[in-house]
Amino acid sequence: MSLPAYPRPEHVAGALAPAQPAYDADVIILALDRAEDTIAAIASARAQTGVASHVWIADQGSRPENLRLLAQAVEGAPDATLVRLDRNWGVAGGRNRATALGTGRCIFALDNDAEFARADTLAAAVHALDAEPDLAAIACRILVHATGRDDLSSWGYPASLLPRAAESFDTVTFVGAGHAIRRSDFEAAGGYDDALFFCWEEFDFALRAINMGKRIRYRGDIAVRHKVSGEQRFAWSGTRWFHFVRNRLYIALKYGAAAPGLLPRFLAYQLKGARNGVLAQGLRAGPAALRLARAFRPRPEEAALYHLTPAARDYLARNDAAHRGGLSRRIRAELLAALPGAGPR
Incomplete structure (x- = not known):
């Protein structure tokens, strides 16, 4: 199975293609205004060391002035590309289309209000996937950017496991703010369901990966720093x-x-x-x-992926x-x- 053949989005700035045909990881960042935070996320991704990677920024409808700022941030960059999608596809659809642009064996999704906690975070995620072939995804620890404490609004696991936030354990989902997926498993599971738009898309993918005999691993030693307060993140308005x-x-x-x-x-x-x-x-x-x-x-x-096996x-x-x-x-x-x-x- 493979991802659909999405139309090539409009190239805005940065490299037309990755500098080398084979590389370790694609970092995908979805953009919709919030230019200052997004530029910081891009800089954090480009500063990763010990790994060959390419950064893809998929804009989903930023205002012209913000799109110009994003373009300036990657102008002439050999390791980053800014594209503009034809509309706002949400988190699920946007990640699908951004992922389809690259060929790295690892896909690291980073929220546009998040940054890597260390310069070697991406390399650690790639190494973790390489070390355990039955892992489909790595769930990162999500920290509040300003304090370094756990972002409680991004704790997507049983509350009883919160005392183990610095440890590692197998789980059934991962949090979108920062995670790594093995590309071959992402494609075999059919990617995300566009219909979800946003919310629960990671859990839906994880169910299919688990049904393929794969594992999802939370790693408390691989972290991103998130700029949304854990006490304020969930908005009871809008949709x-x-x-x-x-x-x-x-x-x-x-x-x-x-x-x-x-x-x-x-x-x-x-x-x-x-x-x-x-x-x-x-x-x-x-x-x-x-x-x-x-x-x-x-x-x-794909039909068999939606009938959970006894395992x-x-x-x-x-x-x-x-x-x-x-x-x-x-x-x-x-x-x-x-x-x-x-x-x-």
């Missing part, structure tokens, strides 16, 4: 909650869950949404998830459910978090 609920339900349906069985989770989400003033978003998300699931048609060669289910149980206490306990926690007096989570 973020809609995408959160819709995408999680859609993913469950994709992998064979029956719609009636998702009702307790859906109701828990509605209680939480009501507590935080976004009930309408959550209510719209249910029908939207059903529509996406009905429209989902995997290619014949995949065992992996999920050992590396996620065992740390969360089972579905009923998780739903009770969601319900309690939605009650008056409980803050947003």
Whole structure:
């Protein structure tokens, strides 16, 4: 399996192609305004040592003045390329299109408000993937840029594992702010699902990788520094909650869950949404998830990836459910978090 043949985006600035045909890693950065932060992310990526890499910046609709600033940052650079996509494809679709531009055996996605924690972080991620062929992805530790403390809003793992943030363990997902994926596994799993736009796209990919017999490894010694405060990141406005609920339900349906069985989770989400003033978003998300699931048609060669094997289910149980206490306990926690007096989570 391979990624679709996306139309070549418009070249804006930087190299027309990587300096060498074979190299270790592509660093992909999605841009949508926030020029100052994005330029810092680009500089951090270009400063990585001990590894042959190319930096791809895919702009998804920045204002002209911000696009000019990004172009100036990579003008004449032999190791970086700025392209402009035809529209905003979201995180999932944008990463797919940026990834398709390169050929490095490792793909490192870096948020445009993040930076590598050390000059050898990228090299460490590439080495980690090379050292363990059954790893599909490396989940980085995400630190608050200003303090160096763990970014709690980017902790995408069971809360019981937070004391092990500096350690390493197998997991069932990774956080988008900073992660590395083996290109061959990314292509074999079909990349991200464009329909997700943003939220849960990493978990959806990870499920397919795990179903292929691969592992996802959290590495507390491989870190990026994130400029969004862990206490302020989740916004209960716009459409973020809609995408959160819709995408999680859609993913469950994709992998064979029956719609009636998702009702307790859906109701828990509605209680939480009501507590935080976004009930309408959550209510719209249910029908939207059903529509996406009905429209989902995997290619014949992909169909088996959406039927979890016994080995995949065992992996999920050992590396996620065992740390969360089972579905009923998780739903009770969601319900309690939605009650008056409980803050947003």
